[in-house]
Amino acid sequence: MYTRFMFIIALSVLLASCGTRSDKPQQEDISGMAVLTVSDFDSLAGQFIGKEIQIEGLVDHVCRQSGKRMFLVQPEGEGRVKVVTGETIPSFDVALEGNEVIVKGIVDELRVDEQYLAEWEKELKDQESAEKQEVAGSETEGTEEHAEGSHTGLGEQADQGTHNPAWDQIAEYRAQIAASEKGYLSFYSVICSEFKQKAN
Amino acid sequence: MAAFRWRRWNNAIHRDFGYFFFGMTVIYALSGIALNHIKDWNPNYIIRNWETAVSLPVTSTYLSKDQVVDILDQIGLKREYKKHYFPNPQTVKVFLDHGSAIIDLSASTAFIETIRRRPVFNQVNFLHYNPTRWWTWFSDIYAGALALLAITGLFVLRGKNGITRRGAWITVAGILIPLIFLFIYKGKGL
Numbered sequence: 001m002y003t004r005f006m007f008i009i010a011l012s013v014l015l016a017s018c019g020t021r022s023d024k025p026q027q028e029d030i031s032g033m034a035v036l037t038v039s040d041f042d043s044l045a046g047q048f049i050g051k052e053i054q055i056e057g058l059v060d061h062v063c064r065q066s067g068k069r070m071f072l073v074q075p076e077g078e079g080r081v082k083v084v085t086g087e088t089i090p091s092f093d094v095a096l097e098g099n100e101v102i103v104k105g106i107v108d109e110l111r112v113d114e115q116y117l118a119e120w121e122k123e124l125k126d127q128e129s130a131e132k133q134e135v136a137g138s139e140t141e142g143t144e145e146h147a148e149g150s151h152t153g154l155g156e157q158a159d160q161g162t163h164n165p166a167w168d169q170i171a172e173y174r175a176q177i178a179a180s181e182k183g184y185l186s187f188y189s190v191i192c193s194e195f196k197q198k199a200n
Numbered sequence: 201m202a203a204f205r206w207r208r209w210n211n212a213i214h215r216d217f218g219y220f221f222f223g224m225t226v227i228y229a230l231s232g233i234a235l236n237h238i239k240d241w242n243p244n245y246i247i248r249n250w251e252t253a254v255s256l257p258v259t260s261t262y263l264s265k266d267q268v269v270d271i272l273d274q275i276g277l278k279r280e281y282k283k284h285y286f287p288n289p290q291t292v293k294v295f296l297d298h299g300s301a302i303i304d305l306s307a308s309t310a311f312i313e314t315i316r317r318r319p320v321f322n323q324v325n326f327l328h329y330n331p332t333r334w335w336t337w338f339s340d341i342y343a344g345a346l347a348l349l350a351i352t353g354l355f356v357l358r359g360k361n362g363i364t365r366r367g368a369w370i371t372v373a374g375i376l377i378p379l380i381f382l383f384i385y386k387g388k389g390l
Binding site: 058060064065067073075090091094097098099 | 238242244245247282283285286287293295296300315326329330331332
C-alpha cells in the first residue's frame with residue numbers, strides 16, 4: 001500500500017512538471033514602448049514613472065553582494081542609470097560588466113526628502129549601536145568595515161552606485177535637498193523585467 | 201479490519217522524504233550559513249583588489265585598444281581585455297574577463313579588481329534567492345516536507361530513546377533555545 005502511495009505521489013509530481021513547460025513564449029522584439037538613452041534618462045524618466053520603457057547601455061557595475069542592482073552608462077555620453085531586478089530576474093551576474101545590454105522594465109521613482117534622511121540616520125545609528133555591542137561582546141576587530149555602514153534598507157534603496165560612506169551620502173543629499181526648489185530629490189531607476197546582451 | 205499501522209507509515213515517510221530532500225537540505229544549509237555571514241564575506245565571488253604603478257604612453261589623452269592592452273600586459277592581464285571607456289578625461293575603466301581595472305592617467309596607477317565565482321556557494325546562493333517561480337514552489341514544498349520530517353522524526357523510535365522519555369527532554373531543550381533568544385532580545389526591544 002505504501003509503495004502504491006509513493007508511486008501516486010511521484011506520478012503526480014511528474015505530471016505537474018510536464019504541465020508547466022508551456023511557459024509564455026520569449027518575446028524577441030521589444031517594440032511599441034518608449035526607448036530612452038542613458039544620457040536622456042534622468043531628464044525624461046519623470047514622464048514615464050510606472051510605465052514600461054526600453055533602454056540600452058554599457059553595464060558599468062553590478063552589485064557584488066546581492067547582484068540585485070546594476071548601473072548602465074553610455075561610453076560617449078553622460079549619465080548613469082540604475083537597474084534593479086524585477087520579479088522575473090533573480091540577480092545580475094558580474095560577468096555582464098563591460099557588455100552592452102538592452103533592458104526592458106518599469107520606471108520607478110525614489111523620493112528622498114528630509115524625513116527619508118532622518119529615518120536613514122536612525123537606521124544607521126541602530127545598526128552601529130548593535131554592531132558596537134557585538135564588537136564589545138566578541139572583542140574582535142573590524143571597526144573599519146563597520147564605519148561604512150551603508151547597507152541598511154533605506155541606504156540600499158538610495159544607493160546610486162557611488163559607494164560613498166553612508167553618513168557622507170546623507171550629508172550630500174541633505175545639501176542637495178536644501179539647494180533644490182522641490183524640497184526633495186528624485187532618483188529614477190528601472191525595474192527590469194527582461195534584458196538581453198547586444199551582439200558585439 | 202487490520203489496525204492502521206501508523207508508525208510504519210511514519211517511519212517510511214520520514215525515511216523516503218529524508219532521502220529525497222537530502223540535496224535540498226545541503227543546498228539550504230550551505231547557502232544559509234553563507235548568507236548569515238554576508239556582512240563578513242562575499243559568498244558569491246572571490247574578489248581581489250590591488251593598486252600598481254603603470255607606465256603610460258607619452259600622449260595619454262586618448263588610449264586605443266592596443267595601448268590599453270599594452271598597459272594590461274605590464275600587470276599580466278593582457279589576455280583579459282574586454283572593453284574600455286573614459287568615465288572622465290583622467291580615468292580609463294577597463295573591463296576584464298574576470299574583473300576590471302581603473303587606470304588613473306594623472307597618477308599613472310591602475311587599481312585592479314579581479315573577480316571569480318566562488319565554487320559551490322555561488323550556485324547554492326543563486327538557488328537560495330528563488331531564481332524562478334517554479335523553484336519557489338519547489339522550495340515551498342521542501343519547507344513543508346521539512347516540517348513533516350521534523351514531526352515524523354519525533355515518532356521514529358519507541359522505548360527509552362523515544363519521544364515519551366529521553367526524546368522529550370532533547371526536544372524541549374531545542375525548543376527552549378529560540379524561546380530564550382526571543383525573551384532576551386525581544387525584551388531589549390531589538
